[in-house]
Amino acid sequence: QSVLTQPPSASGTPGQRVTISCSGSSSNIASNTVNWYQQLPGTAPKVLIYSNSQRPSGVPDRFSGSKSGTSASLAISGLQSEDEADYYCAAWDDSLNGQVFGTGTKVTVL
Amino acid sequence: QVQLQESGPGPVKPSQTLSLTCTVSGGSISSGSYYWSWIRQPAGKGLEWIGRIYPSGSTNYNLSLKSRVTISVDTSKNQFSLKVSSVTAADTAVYYCARSYYDFWSGYDYFDCWGQGTLVTVSS
Numbered sequence: 001q002s003v004l005t006q007p008p009s010a011s012g013t014p015g016q017r018v019t020i021s022c023s024g025s026s027s028n029i030a031s032n033t034v035n036w037y038q039q040l041p042g043t044a045p046k047v048l049i050y051s052n053s054q055r056p057s058g059v060p061d062r063f064s065g066s067k068s069g070t071s072a073s074l075a076i077s078g079l080q081s082e083d084e085a086d087y088y089c090a091a092w093d094d095s096l097n098g099q100v101f102g103t104g105t106k107v108t109v110l
Numbered sequence: 111q112v113q114l115q116e117s118g119p120g121p122v123k124p125s126q127t128l129s130l131t132c133t134v135s136g137g138s139i140s141s142g143s144y145y146w147s148w149i150r151q152p153a154g155k156g157l158e159w160i161g162r163i164y165p166s167g168s169t170n171y172n173l174s175l176k177s178r179v180t181i182s183v184d185t186s187k188n189q190f191s192l193k194v195s196s197v198t199a200a201d202t203a204v205y206y207c208a209r210s211y212y213d214f215w216s217g218y219d220y221f222d223c224w225g226q227g228t229l230v231t232v233s234s
Binding site: 002032033035037043044045046047050051056088090092096097098099100101102103104 | 147156157158159161162170171172173206210216217218219220221222224225226227
């Protein structure tokens with residue numbers, strides 16, 4: 001079972017702001033950097049945010065990430081139809097000595 | 111541009127061993143700062159990290175799978191491989207290989223390159 005907890009779904013109309021939370025513990029989010037991955041239908045995931053808040057080149061600046069204590073969040077501002085996808089947070093867990101993923105959040109654009 | 115491609119023999123019968131290989135092109139698997147991982151995703155479900163290997167051969171495994179999983183690397187072929195023994199239907203999933211960029215001082219540890227994934231079905 002996943003160690004990081006996310007809401008199963010989130011939605012918004014085009015142009016709205018959507019926020020996804022990721023709840024963890026002292027051994028993962030509080031101790032290590034958090035990354036976010038976007039998985040479009042039928043494709044492999046791709047990194048959206050790394051090291052809590054850094055965007056790889058090519059990722060629009062309407063995607064932003066933050067971390068505080070044992071939680072992290074991903075915000076999508078100016079929601080667009082192409083943002084419909086599954087989003088996963090991930091971090092290294094020092095107790096498990098392994099990578100852990102969030103439960104995943106499906107974003108729907110209404 | 112580094113590319114990863116999974117390959118394997120196809121369906122696997124229960125109790126047998128699942129074997130997959132990931133071929134790395136466009137770059138050397140021996141490049142520093144990179145780990146090489148396997149991740150799986152059952153249909154309609156979330157991502158599960160299986161384990162990773164450094165070019166030196168050092169490994170880390172998901173504790174829930176550790177007793178059945180072996181990851182190895184062949185730097186001469188620019189490949190790394192996954193074996194999962196004693197498979198059951200619960201091991202049916204899309205299996206991805208991925209590269210993670212790691213930098214201790216900056217805290218970076220993220221998957222920056224993924225294969226397209228390969229579906230492995232466990233069925234008699």
